[in-house]
Amino acid sequence: MKKHKIIITISAVLAAVLFIFSLPVFADRGAGVSKEMIPRELRGITINNTFIPSSGKEAGVIQEATGAVIVARADLKQAFFAAPGDKIYEKDTIFTLKNSRCRFRLLFEDVISVGDNTKISVTKFIDDKKTQEKHASFNMLKGKVMFYTMRLFRYKTATMTVDTPTAIAGVRGTKFGVEVASLKEETDTAGKPVYLADASDRAFIHLAQANPPTGSVTNVHAFDGNLYVTNTTTNQTQSISTGQSTSSTPAGLGPVVSTPPGVAQQFQQSTGGSGSGGSGGGTTDTTTNAGGTSTGVDTATNTANVAQTQNTQTVSPEPTQPTRIQPWTGxxxxxxxxxxxxxxxxxxxxxxxxxxxxxxxxxxxxxxxxxxxxxxxxxxxxxxxxxxxxxxxxxxxxxxxxxxxxxxxxxxxxxxxxxxxxxxxxxxxxxxxxxxxxxxxxxxxxxxxxxxxxxxxxxxxxxxxxxxxxxxxxxxxxxxxxxxxxxxxxxxxxxxxxxxxxxxxxxxxxxxxxxxxxxxxxxxxxxxxxxxxxxxxxxxxxxxxxxxxxxxxxxxxxxxxxxxxxxxxxxxxxxxxxxxxxxxxxxx
Known part of the structure; x- marks a missing residue:
């Protein structure tokens, strides 16, 4: 009997050790990050190197985190260095530092790939099975983000808004990119920040206001689907479709241009180059550990499918300018x-x-x-x-x-x-x-x-x-x-x-x-x-x-x-x- 007790005890210890090593590794979070590298609005608080639980509304989970990624809670008084498996909640703000990237998936399967030096907040999240409604609102003040919106038949209403300073764009498609930068930085085209609102399914366009730093510029890229972009300074609106880009400046909207393959490739690479694309992607197996985080990540098959989708879209034929109707005609x-x-x-x-x-x-x-x-x-x-x-x-x-x-x-x-x-x-x-x-x-x-x-x-x-x-x-x-x-x-x-x-x-x-x-x-x-x-x-x-x-x-x-x-x-x-x-x- 004693021998059996010893064997059982040793087995239990080994199981516990294996369980511990199966959890996300927290010790390396934030390693090598100096105070000067931390965003200014977070320098007055301690950035935890472990996940911080929240009582807020769960919105999604981080799937990939490369380099130093910080998640701050609603009041920006609590923050932690993020790792794959950490949950994202409504009102959270995600900061990616220099040479860092992350990708997170919302509960209703939309995927957001975030490039470095980016700040994006989840301002509102709705996943209502009873009313068959899904909605996510974001506030983006700087950086590059690729959005992959999933068209799921179980939802009658699907909306998404990306709130940046001075315009509104309605989105109809599965893949689009937004870049918000300072006018002092080098960008491929100049423009003024815009709102982006998902108009897929039977979406209702929502509006929001932001107070970003002055002198910011936004470029909008339609990688799959259609968008309309409105400059709220001049109230001009124009449409762009797959393979087209535009910008918005204080003087008005820029021209609709065919997105050069090099720009599309560079944008996708800088935001991580993976996501669910427009095909629905693969599945993610997740389990919740004692620390409140999910340990699942995408399968390798899903990543390969996404890479193939992106390469195909990059070399798509350049679309022609839309035929236009002149004002006050017809x-x-x-x-x-x-x-x-x-x-x-x-x-x-x-x-x-x-x-x-x-x-x-x-x-x-x-x-x-x-x-x-x-x-x-x-x-x-x-x-x-x-x-x-x-x-x-x-x-x-x-x-x-x-x-x-x-x-x-x-x-x-x-x-x-x-x-x-x-x-x-x-x-x-x-x-x-x-x-x-x-x-x-x-x-x-x-x-x-x-x-x-x-x-x-x-x-x-x-x-x-x-x-x-x-x-x-x-x-x-x-x-x-x-x-x-x-x-x-x-x-x-x-x-x-x-x-x-x-x-x-x-x-x-x-x-x-x-x-x-x-x-x-x-x-x-x-x-x-x-x-x-x-x-x-x-x-x-x-x-x-x-x-x-x-x-x-x-x-x-x-x-x-x-x-x-x-x-x-x-x-x-x-x-x-x-x-x-x-x-x-x-x-x-």
Missing amino acids: SGYFTGLLSVDDDGRNFEGTYISTTPQNFAAAVTAGDLTGLPYSITADGPSESVTGIATSVYGIFAGSKPVTTVELGYNEYMSWGSWTQPLAMTTDNETDLFLDNPNYYVGGTVTPSLPQTGTYDYSGPAQGTLYSTAGGTVMSGGFTANVNFITAQITDYNMAVANGANAASISIPGAIAINPGQPHFSANQNTGTWTLIVNGIGAEGNVSAQGSGRLYGSFFGPNAENMGAAWAMRQGANNAAGIAIGNFRQPTVP
């Missing part, structure tokens, strides 16, 4: 926020086109409330030619407008316009259109498709009226269209700027005109909300306010959709556009 809609100088600048009225206007001729926008007043413009000359008001008289003449193109594709163009010069009426009152107004138009679909169900998504813009020139709001749009029943459902539009916002949410059906590619809705359908300085009121009852939405489908087979919207709640008024720039078949 047919479409426009809005107007009218001011009057009546013993000081005041609001006069909100106007919107109720039917598609032929931009090759005279176009008209009517009063939001249905009163018989209007703004008339001449499309070819891009000038305001007439205004009929309730009490201030009639303007008749010609005043040129200033147009800012916000975006275009093969079948549509959209943008903003102003006419800031005084337009004097017949009773000697001056009118102005100095708040940013909007237009959307192009090649209207000749005949509505009879089959298919599709999800549309894209950018949205709007202006909250003010006597100081208005507050421009940016955001996004999504909708589902069933061409078999000729109905639009789950129509969602939201724009915001700080404490000001406007949104339209119509979960029910919007009928598409029989035999015609047009649709409309008002405040009695769904929920219309206008928030001013953080105070909101719903305008979904006629007595509480007014709201109108008018739109059409564009392209020979309804490839795109666009609409103008306007709403009034009390003394507050807003108007804008919603663009369905991307279309994909609905996932059951």
Whole structure:
């Protein structure tokens, strides 16, 4: 019996030793890292060389860490040197030091590969099995990051935002890269930081604000899929697709260019060169040890598959520039926020086109409330030619407008316009259109498709009226269209700027005109909300306010959709556009 006890005891000790050696090695964490190498915001705290547990919401796990990688908790008062298997939580910030890289996988399988000298935070994480929603928000202030977004059928809604200083880009694809650097550093192209928002599946575009260091520059690369990039300084938008790049500067957006193979290869190498790519990748076997970390890493097979995918994408044929529709061509809609100088600048009225206007001729926008007043413009000359008001008289003449193109594709163009010069009426009152107004138009679909169900998504813009020139709001749009029943459902539009916002949410059906590619809705359908300085009121009852939405489908087979919207709640008024720039078949 004693011999058996000794054998059992020795076996237990050996098992314990083997278990200890099977855990991630923590002793080497942070080795050789001096205080000067630590990011400035962390130099006042002790960087642990062991994992620090968190009570926050788990978001993912670090799969690879090369060199010195630091994970800081939400308040930046706790941090540790990271190792493969460490869990990442919502509100964590990941710092990679010089010549360091890391890769982490989110719980819903999206993969983020981080290059050196990068700072990226997980600001929000949602993985809701019940509502079939996945969402991740990031705040990125410097460095290079490659994002691999997974299109999983178990999710009905999938969104991702990458928050960097001054723009918004909607992402539709599986692989894209973002670089944020100082203007003092050498970059392949110059640009201004951007927001990136995943618009795959039936994603709703979300907005965020950041306060990065001045003089930063962002380049955006579409390695697989489509993106639209909006500069919030000029409100310009343009699309890029697989193999294309663009940038955003204080002066506006840079050109869309074919990503040189050398740039693509260098970018992918500098961010780690591995991830799940666009094919779903392999699986990761993970177990949790007593320290709260996971010990699993990707299989070698998965890494090889990713490398092969990247090499294939690098040598893809260079795409051509997208065909464009010129501003104010074809047919479409426009809005107007009218001011009057009546013993000081005041609001006069909100106007919107109720039917598609032929931009090759005279176009008209009517009063939001249905009163018989209007703004008339001449499309070819891009000038305001007439205004009929309730009490201030009639303007008749010609005043040129200033147009800012916000975006275009093969079948549509959209943008903003102003006419800031005084337009004097017949009773000697001056009118102005100095708040940013909007237009959307192009090649209207000749005949509505009879089959298919599709999800549309894209950018949205709007202006909250003010006597100081208005507050421009940016955001996004999504909708589902069933061409078999000729109905639009789950129509969602939201724009915001700080404490000001406007949104339209119509979960029910919007009928598409029989035999015609047009649709409309008002405040009695769904929920219309206008928030001013953080105070909101719903305008979904006629007595509480007014709201109108008018739109059409564009392209020979309804490839795109666009609409103008306007709403009034009390003394507050807003108007804008919603663009369905991307279309994909609905996932059951």
